[in-house]
Amino acid sequence: MLILGIDCSTDILGLALMDSNQLKGEYNLSLKRQHSEKLLPLMEQIFELLEIKAADLDGVAVAIGPGSFTGLRIGITTAKMLGRIFSIPVKGIPTLEVIAAGSNGDYILPLLDARRERVYYSFYQRNENKKGLFLKEINKAASAAISELPEILSEYKSEEITIIGEMKAEVQQILEQEGFLVKQSAAENNFTRAAVLARLGQDYINSGQEDDIYQLNPIYLKKPQAEINWQQKYGSN
Amino acid sequence: MAVINMGVEKLNYNARIKKENEDIYILALESSCDETAASVNKNGLEVLANVVSSQVDLHKKFGGVVPEIASRKHLELLLPVIDQALEKAGIGFEDLDAVASTYGPGLVGGLLVTLTAAKTISLALDIPLIGVNHIAGHIYANFIDNPDIKKPLLCLTISGGHTDLLFFENLRGYQILGRTIDDAAGEAFDKISRFIGLGYPGGPAIEKAAQTGDREAIDFPRADLGESYDFSFSGLKTSVMNYVNNEEQRGNEININDLAASFQEAVVDSLASNLIKAAKEYEVKSVVLSGGVAANQRLREVIAERLKEHSLDLYYPPLELCTDNAAMIGAVAYYQYLDHDFAPLSISADPSLKL
Numbered sequence: 001m002l003i004l005g006i007d008c009s010t011d012i013l014g015l016a017l018m019d020s021n022q023l024k025g026e027y028n029l030s031l032k033r034q035h036s037e038k039l040l041p042l043m044e045q046i047f048e049l050l051e052i053k054a055a056d057l058d059g060v061a062v063a064i065g066p067g068s069f070t071g072l073r074i075g076i077t078t079a080k081m082l083g084r085i086f087s088i089p090v091k092g093i094p095t096l097e098v099i100a101a102g103s104n105g106d107y108i109l110p111l112l113d114a115r116r117e118r119v120y121y122s123f124y125q126r127n128e129n130k131k132g133l134f135l136k137e138i139n140k141a142a143s144a145a146i147s148e149l150p151e152i153l154s155e156y157k158s159e160e161i162t163i164i165g166e167m168k169a170e171v172q173q174i175l176e177q178e179g180f181l182v183k184q185s186a187a188e189n190n191f192t193r194a195a196v197l198a199r200l201g202q203d204y205i206n207s208g209q210e211d212d213i214y215q216l217n218p219i220y221l222k223k224p225q226a227e228i229n230w231q232q233k234y235g236s237n
Numbered sequence: 238m239a240v241i242n243m244g245v246e247k248l249n250y251n252a253r254i255k256k257e258n259e260d261i262y263i264l265a266l267e268s269s270c271d272e273t274a275a276s277v278n279k280n281g282l283e284v285l286a287n288v289v290s291s292q293v294d295l296h297k298k299f300g301g302v303v304p305e306i307a308s309r310k311h312l313e314l315l316l317p318v319i320d321q322a323l324e325k326a327g328i329g330f331e332d333l334d335a336v337a338s339t340y341g342p343g344l345v346g347g348l349l350v351t352l353t354a355a356k357t358i359s360l361a362l363d364i365p366l367i368g369v370n371h372i373a374g375h376i377y378a379n380f381i382d383n384p385d386i387k388k389p390l391l392c393l394t395i396s397g398g399h400t401d402l403l404f405f406e407n408l409r410g411y412q413i414l415g416r417t418i419d420d421a422a423g424e425a426f427d428k429i430s431r432f433i434g435l436g437y438p439g440g441p442a443i444e445k446a447a448q449t450g451d452r453e454a455i456d457f458p459r460a461d462l463g464e465s466y467d468f469s470f471s472g473l474k475t476s477v478m479n480y481v482n483n484e485e486q487r488g489n490e491i492n493i494n495d496l497a498a499s500f501q502e503a504v505v506d507s508l509a510s511n512l513i514k515a516a517k518e519y520e521v522k523s524v525v526l527s528g529g530v531a532a533n534q535r536l537r538e539v540i541a542e543r544l545k546e547h548s549l550d551l552y553y554p555p556l557e558l559c560t561d562n563a564a565m566i567g568a569v570a571y572y573q574y575l576d577h578d579f580a581p582l583s584i585s586a587d588p589s590l591k592l
Binding site: 036037038039040041043044047054055069070073074076077078080081082084085086213214217218220224225226227230 | 298299303305306308309312313315316317319320330345346349350352353354356357358359360361362581582583584585586
């Protein structure tokens with residue numbers, strides 16, 4: 001089963017091809033703001049290098065956020081079209097889940113910079129029953145001030161928490177101050193890895209979990225600024 | 238043999254590039270503003286399907302199109318409009334000879350949705366990708382409706398973002414004679430409409446108010462650019478605002494309908510005068526209006542009147558082709574196809590693309 005993973009949610013453009021649990025190829029390229037120009041050419045290139053055609057795909061996994069609004073739309077549009085043209089399953093996977101799944105440890109806190117001392121975070125426990133195939137989501141993706149994290153995670157003070165992603169130094173400092181046990185992940189795991197995304201997609205699709213491409217949308221976690229301004233001015237309607 | 242395409246035009250598509258005497262089917266996509274649209278065109282001007290999903294109501298409370306809101310909506314509407322277009326045309330993806338999308342001008346977030354979709358379709362089906370200029374699209378909307386239009390012809394394209402005067406020897410290309418040096422005509426309508434409290438979109442609002450107004454009530458200035466075929470509306474805009482401010486200061490009540498009618502007349506007069514001047518010099522056989530502002534009845538009236546003296550045919554697209562749509566994009570794409578004017582997969586959206 002040939003699965004393509006597509007990730008344009010962060011600065012790292014990710015593309016990977018997983019064929020029945022074997023990684024065929026993977027790009028993780030730090031291409032800030034070039035996703036719209038580079039995604040399709042890189043996709044064409046990796047297909048040609050691996051001697052496969054788009055028609056050979058059996059499924060698509062796409063990172064659905066949070067992250068760059070523009071990047072998310074580019075990735076999801078591409079995934080939707082492939083799903084529609086070839087009638088293959090598409091699975092949208094939260095970006096924080098992709099980051100977390102690339103980490104070791106039993107309790108994982110993936111983080112993305114949400115600016116102004118805030119982070120996008122989620123909280124996962126490695127699910128022993130499924131032998132690490134799926135992570136159990138304890139906290140759904142949300143945005144919070146770094147200073148709020150000790151309170152949010154208060155139940156898990158006795159566990160070793162692996163933090164992975166952006167803003168690690170700041171988060172580690174604040175958690176350790178409150179007496180948490182914190183471990184950092186290594187640099188080569190510390191981002192959204194396309195191979196992890198493709199593998200997750202493969203596992204979800206194999207277990208019958210796919211998305212309706214007509215309902216597949218980004219996890220924006222943030223209303224458009226104009227909407228926020230309007231509500232501040234006029235109150236929610 | 239595999240060709241790595243990183244910004245270099247690729248011409249060895251698996252789908253054979255067809256010749257002019259064959260039937261060429263193109264799926265065209267458009268999302269540069271607040272309309273998500275898809276069409277299927279056969280040989281350019283023949284429209285097998287034209288599906289448009291408009292978001293005007295979504296943006297009304299903000300007084301203008303909000304790019305982020307529009308972009309989110311384009312993503313949601315993308316597949317439904319494509320599905321409907323293919324269904325209406327009675328064809329499948331496998332029947333397409335090429336895929337086209339607007340790549341500019343417009344709002345970059347929106348443009349990227351259909352442009353990315355078109356790139357994906359191109360790669361998936363190995364058919365040529367065609368990037369189309371949205372303004373050219375509005376012009377070719379006229380040719381869809383009038384395929385036997387007499388050439389050479391002049392085209393005045395007037396919208397929220399553009400005001401251009403073009404000369405066409407035939408449908409394969411054009412020469413720009415003049416353009417606005419500041420505000421576009423449609424932009425002037427939107428700004429004045431909002432300024433005098435008539436809301437958005439400005440064109441229809443001002444036109445409606447003008448219907449019961451006296452267009453000679455106030456004599457607003459028409460820009461004088463000498464020999465040039467260029468246009469200018471920011472002076473007019475300032476003049477209207479000064480008039481309103483002065484009247485308010487004096488405590489006079491302003492008749493909005495008269496104001497709208499007089500402002501509209503000044504815009505129409507400027508546009509028509511330049512057009513007629515060019516029509517005489519270039520000895521054209523037809524004149525075409527395009528762009529959102531071409532829907533303005535007073536503009537059509539005045540131009541038709543002045544052209545009658547020169548026994549020239551005036552064309553403007555039917556209302557459903559004046560607003561954004563994909564059929565017009567597919568029409569332009571056809572002529573680009575014949576010229577093998579294909580885009581690489583690395584093509585970017587260009588929000589300020591010009592003709």
